[in-house]
Amino acid sequence: MITMKSSLIAAALWLAVASAHAQQAPGGERIQREKTVTPIASGKWSGKRLSDGQPDVQGHWSNTIANHNNWTDPEGGVPGDPGRNGPPKTPRESRAPSRVSDPVDGQVPFQPWAHAVQQDFLAFFHNPVKEEYVEPLARCAPAGVPKSFTWHGYEIRQYPGYLVFLFNSGTRIIHLDGKPHLPDNIKLWNADSRGRWEGNTLIVDVANNNAKARLARTGEFFSDNVRIEERFIFNADGSRYNYVATITDPTVYTRPWTTTIPARRFTDKDEPDGWHYEVAYANQPARSKTPLIEHYERICVENNGPFGNIAVLSAK
Amino acid sequence: MRSWVSTLFVTAVFASSLASAAAPKIPRLSNGKPDFSGIWQTTSAADYDLEPHAGRADAPPSAGVIEGNFIPYLPAALERKKKNFEVRDKEDPRLKCWTLGTPRGIYYREPFQIFQRDRDLTLVFQFGHSVRTIHTNNTLHPEVTDNEFYLGDSRGRWEGDTLVVDVTDFNEETWLDRAGNWHSPKLHVVERWKFLDANTVEYQATLEDPEVYSRPWTLSVILYRHREKDFQLIENYCFTLGYDKYYPVPAEKLPSTKGTGQ
Numbered sequence: 213m214i215t216m217k218s219s220l221i222a223a224a225l226w227l228a229v230a231s232a233h234a235q236q237a238p239g240g241e242r243i244q245r246e247k248t249v250t251p252i253a254s255g256k257w258s259g260k261r262l263s264d265g266q267p268d269v270q271g272h273w274s275n276t277i278a279n280h281n282n283w284t285d286p287e288g289g290v291p292g293d294p295g296r297n298g299p300p301k302t303p304r305e306s307r308a309p310s311r312v313s314d315p316v317d318g319q320v321p322f323q324p325w326a327h328a329v330q331q332d333f334l335a336f337f338h339n340p341v342k343e344e345y346v347e348p349l350a351r352c353a354p355a356g357v358p359k360s361f362t363w364h365g366y367e368i369r370q371y372p373g374y375l376v377f378l379f380n381s382g383t384r385i386i387h388l389d390g391k392p393h394l395p396d397n398i399k400l401w402n403a404d405s406r407g408r409w410e411g412n413t414l415i416v417d418v419a420n421n422n423a424k425a426r427l428a429r430t431g432e433f434f435s436d437n438v439r440i441e442e443r444f445i446f447n448a449d450g451s452r453y454n455y456v457a458t459i460t461d462p463t464v465y466t467r468p469w470t471t472t473i474p475a476r477r478f479t480d481k482d483e484p485d486g487w488h489y490e491v492a493y494a495n496q497p498a499r500s501k502t503p504l505i506e507h508y509e510r511i512c513v514e515n516n517g518p519f520g521n522i523a524v525l526s527a528k
Numbered sequence: 529m530r531s532w533v534s535t536l537f538v539t540a541v542f543a544s545s546l547a548s549a550a551a552p553k554i555p556r557l558s559n560g561k562p563d564f565s566g567i568w569q570t571t572s573a574a575d576y577d578l579e580p581h582a583g584r585a586d587a588p589p590s591a592g593v594i595e596g597n598f599i600p601y602l603p604a605a606l607e608r609k610k611k612n613f614e615v616r617d618k619e620d621p622r623l624k625c626w627t628l629g630t631p632r633g634i635y636y637r638e639p640f641q642i643f644q645r646d647r648d649l650t651l652v653f654q655f656g657h658s659v660r661t662i663h664t665n666n667t668l669h670p671e672v673t674d675n676e677f678y679l680g681d682s683r684g685r686w687e688g689d690t691l692v693v694d695v696t697d698f699n700e701e702t703w704l705d706r707a708g709n710w711h712s713p714k715l716h717v718v719e720r721w722k723f724l725d726a727n728t729v730e731y732q733a734t735l736e737d738p739e740v741y742s743r744p745w746t747l748s749v750i751l752y753r754h755r756e757k758d759f760q761l762i763e764n765y766c767f768t769l770g771y772d773k774y775y776p777v778p779a780e781k782l783p784s785t786k787g788t789g790q
Binding site: 344376392 | 558565627641643644645650652657658659660661663665666667668669670671675677678679681758760761762763765767768771772773774775776777778781782783
């Protein structure tokens, strides 16, 4: 029988391992930092298809720009960071563009009151004197829509009638069978998603968002009146897609705006890196030329580990 | 001789038609394996208490779901179970909305959805929205032996139309039910999933744990397919309910309610 004492020691060890692990990843060198976003046009899909006709986009994906530190200057760090990730030392034009692709100024078209709320969150991000300044993801809440696409790599699995995202923090089921949305008063972290394929593009209507997640550490937000139309536009060889989402919320913004987040596929040519490509090699009975990739369960809240992790990191 | 052969033939034909009449028509993947895709839930009282019990304030009565009725605890383990039972209204991990584990997630009374491909089954549980993958691609448990998972590491194989799943690499954070029945990280579960008909699955789990039980023991529940129109899982991240006082941006900051005194 495991005693309370040994379980406390195990917990302490876990925290030590987890914090060591955390130092490597968020904001660190492992985050891919491409400087540009290449447009991908909607059109025909000529690649591989699944037996139900869906374009086959199964596998492991991750954004190519940066994590969720900053929505409008993705490689600029969190403004006001008192640590080593202080103000960027490079000119703005040398970093990746804003995730706001429309309007062209790259800024979220907040109403004045909402801009003040966002600035207030940002001002206290590094010194959260009230609970509301702690970003929900830091409490292991699901990252939600659309932040999940900037947080760690994720897996897409497809089935007749469904496409499922397994994120580092949260799981999202896209229904492709045309059933109606849930009743409007049910609000969810990952919202309620109805999708359809048009050629190389998956179009998803997102409703029932509980609006509890912030989009980034910079505090951008919407209300639970938000409606999002997502377009996942895949390139010809299925190696990349752009996430192009139009976000409409008259409660918070002066007009609808569009975000673009580029992503690329990770394959067996890539080395697992614990962040973008957060996978393990499967244990196969016989040596195979092609390694099989799998990912372990990702459970955050129970061990209160930082920002989601597998239950116990192996010291292997 | 000839009549003996023809009798045998007639008997064989009769037997095979009987067999096909008896074999339920079940959904199958294109590779011929049973297709468990769908949304499932038990109607049993297993999550209240796996063992037989009379009705009490926090559990409806039930004859239990265990072969032989009771869990064969080792003496010290039985003492711990009794202590768990006494503090069940505070210590059950379910109350914190922690991932329920294997097999508890299967017979907890909220739906779970199975998505199935040739290479794996993905189980998404409404409660906590946790995800379990059962690999059916002939891979083995990880070589690393100190993994500790809430749901264990699941490797499945087919015995005819029965999916047999070997589950290891557990942690010690989960209970088996609300009555404080428990296991150690040495738990080893062998599950057997079998269709009774297209909408009904018999689920069996044999639990072995040399630190807690004197011998392996088996529980069994029936799972029913949800067939309500437009039925879907509704994510239940209940561990976030405590955050509701902080998020989203409070209504008094929204312009529509400003100055209304709400």
